[in-house]
Amino acid sequence: MPRPDPSLAVDPRELPRTVAGRAFFRRGTRRVARDLLGAWFVRKAAGRWFGARIVEVEAYLGAGDPAAHSFGGRRTERVEPMYGDGGLLYVFQVYGMHFCANVVTRHAGVAEAVLIRAAAHPGAAARSLAGPAKFCRGLGLDRRHSGMDLVGSAEFEIRPDPVGRRRVGISSRIGVDYAGEASRWPLRYFLREDPAVSVRPSSRRSRRPRAS
DNA sequence: GACCAGATGTACT
DNA sequence: GTACATCTGGTCT
Numbered sequence: 001m002p003r004p005d006p007s008l009a010v011d012p013r014e015l016p017r018t019v020a021g022r023a024f025f026r027r028g029t030r031r032v033a034r035d036l037l038g039a040w041f042v043r044k045a046a047g048r049w050f051g052a053r054i055v056e057v058e059a060y061l062g063a064g065d066p067a068a069h070s071f072g073g074r075r076t077e078r079v080e081p082m083y084g085d086g087g088l089l090y091v092f093q094v095y096g097m098h099f100c101a102n103v104v105t106r107h108a109g110v111a112e113a114v115l116i117r118a119a120a121h122p123g124a125a126a127r128s129l130a131g132p133a134k135f136c137r138g139l140g141l142d143r144r145h146s147g148m149d150l151v152g153s154a155e156f157e158i159r160p161d162p163v164g165r166r167r168v169g170i171s172s173r174i175g176v177d178y179a180g181e182a183s184r185w186p187l188r189y190f191l192r193e194d195p196a197v198s199v200r201p202s203s204r205r206s207r208r209p210r211a212s
Numbered sequence: 213g214a215c216c217a218g219a220t221g222t223a224c225t
Numbered sequence: 226g227t228a229c230a231t232c233t234g235g236t237c238t
Contacts (some may be wrong), residue, residue: 067231068231069231074221094229094232095219095230098230100232115231117231131233132231134233178229178230215235215237216228217234222228225227
C-alpha cells in the first residue's frame with residue numbers, strides 16, 4: 001500500500017474544524033465541486049495525518065455527460081463507486097501508470113463525481129500536486145481506495161474551507177476532447193493565481209490525435 | 213511551447 | 226483481439 005508523501009504531513013490542530021458530512025456530498029455536483037476548492041483532503045495513515053488543500057477540480061455529470069465514465073448509464077465494475085452514495089471515493093487508472101481520484105456526489109444510483117485535479121501544501125514543492133495523477137501519488141492513492149467512504153471513515157476526511165470561496169476561475173475540462181461538445185462545457189473550477197493549478201491557460205496543449 | 217514515449221487496465225468487438 | 230484512456234516527464238526548438 002503506497003504511503004502518503006512525508007512532506008504532506010499535517011497538524012490536525014491547524015486544519016479547518018468542520019468535517020464534511022454526507023449532506024455536503026449529496027448536493028449538486030457543481031456546487032460540491034466549487035465547495036471543494038480550498039478544502040483539505042485528509043488521509044490518516046500509519047498513525048499520522050497527511051493532507052493537501054484542493055485548488056482545482058472538475059465536475060463529471062453522469063449519464064448525460066459524454067466525458068463521464070458513467071455516460072449513457074454505463075455500469076461496470078470499475079465505475080461502480082460512482083453509483084454509490086455521495087461521499088465515496090472513485091479512483092481509476094489511466095495510461096497504464098497513473099491514478100486519478102474523484103469524490104462521488106449526489107445520491108446512490110446517480111453516477112456523478114468531482115475529479116480532484118490539483119492541490120497544494122505549504123510544506124511541499126509548489127507544483128508537486130499540480131495534476132490529478134500527482135495528487136494521487138502524493139497522497140498514496142490507488143485503485144484499492146476506490147469505493148472507500150470519505151464520511152465516517154477512520155482513514156479519510158474532507159475539511160471544507162471555512163473562509164469560503166475565494167477567486168474562482170472556471171474553464172472547460174482538460175483532456176476530454178473525445179467527448180465532443182461536452183469537452184467545452186465549463187465544468188473545471190480552480191482557485192485563481194494558485195501556483196498549484198495544474199494547467200495554466202497559456203500552456204494548455206491541444207491533445208494530439210492518438211497515433212495508430 | 214511543441215512533441216513524444218511510456219505501460220497496462222478497461223471496455224468493447 | 227484491439228483500441229484507447231479524466232496523464233506525466235523528458236527532449237528539442
